[in-house]
Amino acid sequence: MATTTLAPTSAPAARAPGFSRPTVTAVLTWTVAGLFAAVLLAVLISVIVTALSTSWGGTWLPSGYTLSWFRHAWDTPGLANSIAVTFEVAIADVAIALLVGVPAGYVVARKKFPGRNAIMLFALLPVILPPLTYAVQLAALMYRLGIGGTLLSVVLVNLVPILPLVILITVPFVEQISPDVEQAAKVFGADNLRLFTRVLVPLLTPGIVAAGVLSLVRVLGSFELTFFVSGATTQTLVVTIFGALSDPGGPPAALTAAMTVFYMAIALLGLVISLRFANPAHTLAQPARRTL
């Protein structure tokens, strides 16, 4: 671990001979980074090892290994259902958020109109405020409307943080497209529909993919919002796992860990795809500065 994390500090040495000696702060920084990464990976790996273990006492590694927990987990009533629910909710939410959010992001990026700042503020708030500030009220409202516990309510509730995220990610990508391109298309006779489908959507594809995958990752891990509104048959994977973990008489640790490995596989897939297309540091931190 230490060798890989130390590598970047030695990189500038080749370019600038004056900076060759690693400073105390550099060593300290990378040691802390290495420790953090080690703890984080240990936490994640321990779940995988638990899922593979027959029994594990107070030793470094379990006494035996087995794959049977995965079959047990798959046969556990509710797990297959919650995987299905997770996918249904994720796909529905990402689709709705993109359909609604990308056009909205386009208008916000291109136009100055009264109320634009208010819209930006209210798009920012659900992203900034942690879900628990509004999860309970939203759940109460869903039950009041008579759709509490249904799949519809789970989809609606999870839309709240996703849609603003899509808008916020779309804006800088639209700003990168020169308005000249649109005007050229109009000069050549494109109507609004063709402008949108033939010019804007192809140019915006990287932004749409980035927004889609980042919100997919967020829906998959979203716990609080789903937790308060979901019913027995509409739990997503994280909610099922939380239920198993918080119940003292619940399933054995290895069985829960096996469920979690299913979840990790799904989430990791989303993460790897998202890093292929987007740099989260850019999309999260400095949307306004990414102009041409």
Next chain:
Amino acid sequence: MTEPPAPERIPRQPLRHRLAERGVDYSLLLLVPAVVVIAGLFLYPFLYGISISVQPQSGGGAFANYTNFFTDPYQAGAIVKTLRLALPVALVSVGLAAPLAYRCRRDFRGRKLVTLVVMLPITFGSILIAQGMPRVFSPYGWVNLLFKAVGLPQVNLLYNYWGTFIAAVLTALPLVFLLLMGIFGGIDRSLEHAAATLGAGRAARFWRIILPLAAPGLLTTFMLACVEAFAIFPSAILVGQPDNQTHVLTIPIYQAASQNSDYTQASAIAVVLTVIELLILGLAVLVRGRLFRGPATGGKG
């Protein structure tokens, strides 16, 4: 939007044109679905929550839910416990992430890998972190086995304040790191180069150029981390001591809503939580206004 009959002798532009001059035209219709969703599912529930919080399920006057909460020292003490958790978590996260983000502000070979590791906890969420922590931090876990091997005393880092603290830092630090990486990366290199040309050493460049430019971003990030840690929930239950040391504000919300099915009481506490969070964010905006607010990017031309 039809043309209004011209009432005066001076010919006026049609309403449509006048509105278009101020930026109002048919393209704004594209905004309608998004506005409906945000208003209906975010703003309205907030107001709905406030309105049901003053209609207590158990009776006893409009503000019974609030007086119940504030007069019970155990419940109201949750505010202090939350602050005692959220502030150190935000401080430690920013303190650990800032030097690292500063070093990662430029592209380097391992950047994708670092980003991947950092994104793991964001993707997996606090539940997975809380699930893996016992094997690492419990009395028989890896950390204590390591401590025993090198002759250090056993540490108790689970099912108490420290369990939730570690879980919160593990989830907050990556987010802070990503935000700060963008903030440090957004500072134009030419400013640093100019300072170097004028004879500023590495330390001087950091303290006199980078830090003042990054200060507003650092402050905002600290406040965001603080707000995020304020509503910590699953790890307070799973690796904390929810009835005592980590009885944070979200626990009474959860108990009222899920265990007592009293959404009016739960909403009242959630309103208290929101007000405190908005105060923190407002403070950030206020202090930010007093810091440097010029461009952090140099001229391109």
